[in-house]
Structures are given as C-alpha cells and as structure tokens.
Amino acid sequence: MKILAFAEQHDGKFKKVAFEVAHAAAQLAGQLGAEAVAVVIGKGVEKIAPELGGYGIQKVYAADDDRLALYSSTAYGKVLANAAESLSLDVILLPASAMGKDLGARVAAKLKAGLAADCIALRGEGGSILATRPVYAGKALIDLKVNSPKKVFTLRPNVFSPGSANGLPASVEKLSLNLQDSDFSSKVTAVSIAKAGRPDLTEADIIVSGGRGLGAPENFKMIEELADVFGAAVGASRAVVDAGWRPHDDQVGQTGKTVSPSLYVAVAISGAIQHLAGMSSSKYIVAINKDKDAPIFQIADYGIVGDAFEVVPELTAQMKKALGKD
C-alpha cells in the first residue's frame, strides 16, 4: 500500500496544512508498514518540494507547470488522479481546506474512491485505516472505514501535528503532464487576500469571537485589539453576522466555520447550540459574559462573569504586558 499526501501550496510556499498532511501520511505509513509519498502541484514547485523531507516524506512528485500557478478544479483533479493511478497510490490524504475539499471530491469521483471528509484522527490497524470525524458540526463523532480500492481522506486543518522539520530533504521527481486547454474548463484567474495581518479562522491557533452582547458593530474594535495582541483571528456569532455587523466569513458555528484552535475566547456570546457545535472542540475555551447562566459557561475552561467592556480592555492590557508588547 502506498499513501499519497497532497501538499497544498500557494505562490510557491507550502501552507501549514501541507506539513500536517505530510506528517500524518508518514505516521500512517509507519503504522501500516506502507510507504508515504507526496504530490505537489503548481508553478515553480519543484524547488520547494524537498522541504517536505523534514516532515517524514522521502519522495515528492512535482507537477510543475506555469498553467498550474492558480487552482483549477478540473486540471488539478486530472493531475492528482493521474498520479494516483500511474504510481499506484491507493490512499490519498488532502487537507480539508478550501482547495483540498474541492480537489478531494473531484479526485474521489474520478477514481471511484470513497471519501472520508474532515477527519480528526486516522489510525492504521491490521492493514486497514480507521478514521474519526465530526458530523452535525461536531454534535456527534463517527468512526468510519473506506471500502473502495482507492480511498480519499481530507484532514481538518489545525488538528494533526506537523511534527518538527528535522529530516533530510526529500528527493523530487517531476511528473510528466499531458494537459490540454480543455482541462482548464474551470480555472482560477485571480486571488485576493482580504485580511492581511490576521490569520484565517480555520487556520488560527487562537480565536477571539464577539457576540450580540457587544451591542454595536463598532465595539468589535475591542475584540480586534485583543485578537491582535494574541496574534489571533476574529470570529463572530451568527446573530452578529445576520445583523450585518461582521462579514459572513467571520461566522463560527453550524452554518459558519467549524474551528478547533488551541484557545477560543468567546466575548459576549451566550452560546447557542449551533455556535457551540462549531467551536466546542477548541482545546481551551475562555468565556466572558455578564449572564452567569449563559450556556457558554457550561463548556468554558475559564469564565469571567462580568462586563466585557471592563474585562476585555483589561485583558488586552495585561496580555500586552505579559507578552512584552506594551
């Protein structure tokens, strides 16, 4: 059995999820007595490919082509599925990122492979792979097995350890591609990154979220200031997004993002069940709310039953001091 790790990169730089997936593939290979290799797709990727060696991958196949500089569901799908076929790679691991979810679905359909999406644990046992994943936005967990010959798994970002880069550089082999114009029937023509400086919710190690209890959109400034001290992403409850205070992509919860940061700070969020579903797998939860009966306190590790307008600026000030940022 051979395991393929899809190593996501943008602009010639690996995403953190690439290392998480590479390391998970290497660990799974160890448990199964199998071999793990990586595939990287893009422009100018041949020269970054050796980096993956640090994360337990010895061999990287590079699909390096100017036309692959930006994502194309159809062309990336063809390249990855062809690599899996021609190199007899039966198990394909991708990140459950915007790119990985799209590409994973396309490749699974192409290869008639079962898809286990958004996995939070993978275990190789007696030659088979058991995956665990949340469903119903984390209200339940399932264990599952993929029974088709080819198997696709997407891995939730921020859950699998990337390990530490200490291996030798990987050897790189360039894939020969046979791409036609018709393979690009869907293609990305431009990318705009909106919030430079702050991490994305799904990738962030720390998230500071605000809720309706903040009273007005301008009071999110306080949330942003705290987030910036932590180097955190800013999140919001559905009520706040529906009220138009924050953009849709800030929403945490069942109809927003499901997140698993190391620390989630919920400010003036009462904790509706659909919000809790999206963030309760965070490692540590801090709740600041003046209502002592707010459901958020049921799952918070540390709570302050108090006025956010008093507590949050104080927390920001003390954190600045603690981190030597003042």
Next chain:
Amino acid sequence: MKLFVCVNQVPDTETRVKVGQDGKTIDRSEINLILNPYDEFAVEAALQLKDKNGGEVTYVSVGRDSNKEVLRKALAMGGDKGILVKTDSVGDSYSVASMIASALKDSGADMIFFGKQSIDYDDSAIGTMVAEMLGLPSASVVVKLDVDEGAKKVVCEREIEGGKETVEMTIPCVITAQKGLNEPRYPSLKGIMAAKSKPIQEVTPSAVDSLVEVTEMRKPPAKQAGKILGTDKTAVPELVRLLHEEAKVI
C-alpha cells in the same frame, strides 16, 4: 436556461443530536427537519437567473418520501418542478452523487446548483462529485456569481482561507453556494399555494453501494464546565496566569 438545484433535508441547527439504536446514525425521532440552509442560497441563485434570463428551474432531492417537504419549500420560493430520487438508504457522498448524476445526465442542464455543504454529514463534496461524474467544470463555496448566458461563460468568486478566488468557467457547469451569495427570498403565501400544484416526479434510482462504512457514532466527550474566575476585571490576572501556566497557550 435549464437550471437545476439539488436540495437536501436535514435536522435543523437547534437539534440536540442523540445517537440512534443502531449506534451508527442519529435518532431521527423528535427532530425537526428543514431545507438545508446552504441550499436556500442555491435556490435563490437559480431563481434570480430565471427572473433575469427566463428558463426553467427544477429541484432534485435524494431521499425518503419526507424529502418532498423540502422540494415543496423550494417550489414555494419559486421554480417549476421537483424530482424526488426516492431511496430509503441514503449512503455516502459518492453514492448520492452517483444517483444525482444518473438523474441529470440526459437533462440538458445548463447550470446545476448545490449548497456548499449539507449540515448533516458536512462532506462539502457532492456538488463537485456530480460535476466530475457529468464531465462538467465546477466552482465550490461561491459568494458572487456573474452569468453571461450569450457567451456561455460564468465568472464567480469562491471563498478561500482569508480571501477570495475568481473562477472562470464555461456553461454547462456546477456551482455550490455559500452564505453571502444572495439573500434568499421568503416564500409568499401565493408561492406556497402555487407550490402545491407544481409537479413532483418520483424516480427510483438503481442501487449504488456506499463506499464508506460507518462503524460507530458517539457523542463527543462532554466538556466539563471549568472555573469561574471572578465577576469583574480583578479576575484578569488569574486568567492570564492560567492561560500561561495551566493551558500553556501563551
């Protein structure tokens, strides 16, 4: 244009999930079923195109007889007819996508819309799988859509981590809709009445086996309520200390 929207019936977001007797699926008693929230954006997108360019909107749902409720809900918002791909055994994304692809392969669809994910199994996969099975281009998690029917060209924006990607495609194609794409309309009373007489065709799919097998479903380990550190800002130093020394997150 021939427009199709695939819709699903899911437990509403307020549902407290209980594991069913089989230990592999949820207990479906006492749950309120709704149209998958993301599908509403897909429905609205198709209806706006019909409003602008004319054409026909057909809804497709795979599942039990009760899925007719979500077909009726969508028909109450607008559109022309529904297709229920009737099966009691709804399997994994691959099997559902296969059934949709078979139902649509000779449909002459110009555009097929999905919600970006179904809020039950959260795979975010079926739309893109259907596209691949039908040999069509696709864009997932779309928040902005521009369709040039004459030029058979679609330009849209999809959400990625921290930003957006502009995607260009040719028609026919598949779109999966994200919140923010539009503001779904509410069904009017007239719409609800009209929906009752719109046709819903039932088709029986040939069986497609699930490629994925659920071996166990369980509730996540319950989080214990932690410590209340205080009732005002004097609790902040203790919070900072705990984050540093106990949680070790800073």
